[in-house]
Amino acid sequence: MPAGRVAYVDGRYSRHGDAAVHIEDRGLQFADAVYEVFMVMGKLLFDEEAHLDRLERSLGELSIAMPIHRGALKVVLREMVRQNRIVDGFVYLQVTRGVAKRDHFIPKAAQPSLILTARPFNAAAIEKRRGNGVAVFSAPDIRWARCDIKSTALLPNVLAKSASQAKGGYEVWFVDDNGFVTEGGSTNAWIVTRDGVAVTRALSNDILPGVTRGAILQALKDEGIAYEVRSFTVEEALNSREAFVTSATGGAMPVVTLDGKTIGNGHPGSVSARIQEAYMRLATREAVSNASRKNSG
Ligand code: PDD
Numbered sequence: 001m002p003a004g005r006v007a008y009v010d011g012r013y014s015r016h017g018d019a020a021v022h023i024e025d026r027g028l029q030f031a032d033a034v035y036e037v038f039m040v041m042g043k044l045l046f047d048e049e050a051h052l053d054r055l056e057r058s059l060g061e062l063s064i065a066m067p068i069h070r071g072a073l074k075v076v077l078r079e080m081v082r083q084n085r086i087v088d089g090f091v092y093l094q095v096t097r098g099v100a101k102r103d104h105f106i107p108k109a110a111q112p113s114l115i116l117t118a119r120p121f122n123a124a125a126i127e128k129r130r131g132n133g134v135a136v137f138s139a140p141d142i143r144w145a146r147c148d149i150k151s152t153a154l155l156p157n158v159l160a161k162s163a164s165q166a167k168g169g170y171e172v173w174f175v176d177d178n179g180f181v182t183e184g185g186s187t188n189a190w191i192v193t194r195d196g197v198a199v200t201r202a203l204s205n206d207i208l209p210g211v212t213r214g215a216i217l218q219a220l221k222d223e224g225i226a227y228e229v230r231s232f233t234v235e236e237a238l239n240s241r242e243a244f245v246t247s248a249t250g251g252a253m254p255v256v257t258l259d260g261k262t263i264g265n266g267h268p269g270s271v272s273a274r275i276q277e278a279y280m281r282l283a284t285r286e287a288v289s290n291a292s293r294k295n296s297g
Contacts, residue, residue, distance in 0.1 A: 033095060035093060038092075202231070215279055
């Protein structure tokens with residue numbers, strides 16, 4: 001089968017086009033589901049343990065059981081990379097509460113469903129975007145009060161990202177009632193102050209604890225790059241030296257305009273580039289050691 005064409009649903013690998021879930025799956029009926037996106041580089045899963053930790057946390061917050069043991073899930077993740085012949089790409093993983101007669105009350109007996117897909121990405125296209133930087137537009141954060149859970153209920157994100165795209169944007173920055181940026185539609189938000197200090201918002205129920213955000217904070221610590229964990233406003237971002245967004249799908253991606261106004265000199269900045277390199281070094285090292293641990297165990 002060509003790359004990106006094998007799906008996994010509840011124990012079965014099948015052709016992507018043939019894979020299906022039940023029409024009364026609560027993921028479909030209520031977005032009663034959580035997900036993770038893993039980046040794969042050079043056939044290696046990046047930040048695997050941190051994604052699995054967050055998956056377990058999201059499921060725990062919603063009282064959904066892990067559909068299979070973590071060790072078995074790791075085998076499925078690797079199989080998805082292998083069977084889809086992914087060199088550079090993503091694995092998407094979703095766990096729903098399972099199939100039950102449509103009723104708001106949480107069913108007692110539902111078996112969680114496990115769904116995985118994988119697809120290659122065009123690394124050159126991502127690097128080109130990194131070289132140009134992206135445009136961001138701000139919008140009120142109209143999402144719910146548990147954005148720390150990686151739920152598939154992404155309608156506000158879908159609408160806000162698409163509204164940004166209609167204006168030529170790549171991402172939206174959600175802004176809370178006090179004027180502070182919470183995060184992006186599918187990324188965490190960062191600025192670099194004029195003094196070269198990287199700044200990102202503290203974890204709370206208002207934002208997703210981004211795995212890439214966490215890995216980058218570790219990389220900043222390791223490499224002695226100055227950072228602060230605190231909130232910032234759109235105005236501070238507009239007066240900053242650089243800005244970037246982070247996610248499994250783009251690493252640290254420079255932001256060069258916000259609401260149509262340039263940030264810094266309007267080009268991707270050197271601090272963001274240094275942070276991306278530091279992240280890649282750390283994540284690659286971790287992915288290699290994780291893969292070799294797996295092989296020897
Ligand atoms: N999005 N914030 C939100 C709202 C997100 O959806 C994501 C990830 C992030 C970054 O998290 P991480 O570094 O763990 O990828 C922050 C994924 C990539 C998506 O929805 O496709």
